[in-house]
Amino acid sequence: MPPSVYERLFSTLMTDDPSDSASSSRSWRRWVAAGLFLVFFVVVMREVVNPYRGQRFEKIPHGDHVHYVPRDRNPDVSVSRFPTQKPDADERITPDGQVVSRKEGDRAP
Incomplete structure (x- = not known):
């Protein structure tokens, strides 16, 4: 069997x-x-x-130079209004393109 x-x-x-x-x-x-x-x-x-994870801003090429744009940028503002120089550690870029000093209570996005 x-x-x-x-x-x-x-x-x-x-x-x-x-x-x-x-x-x-x-x-x-x-x-x-x-x-x-x-x-x-x-x-x-x-x-x-x-x-750009973890960075306060992005670099956007614009012709022969680069603009530094915050991650929370206002889409109605032209890229040419944003600075072409990297902001210092104690500065930040507003959604409208202004470079301002960072306050104590301000946090990076």
Whole structure:
């Protein structure tokens, strides 16, 4: 009488076949490599989607020079109204393009 399905399954699980071990090791390595690739991809895409994360302003090219524009800029104000020099650490750019000194209670966006 041929062995039942359960007997074959049990005998397969109980044998210590080296090829099974190598196959599971390869599978584990593939999952780790896929996970590392996924983490790398997410980090790169996050930087691509928002390259100015954590900065108070963006640099916008305008002809042969650059304007520094705050992240909360007023869209009705022309880019040419914003400064072409980077503001100091104790200064900030208003949404309308004015450079003002930063007050104690003021926080960077």
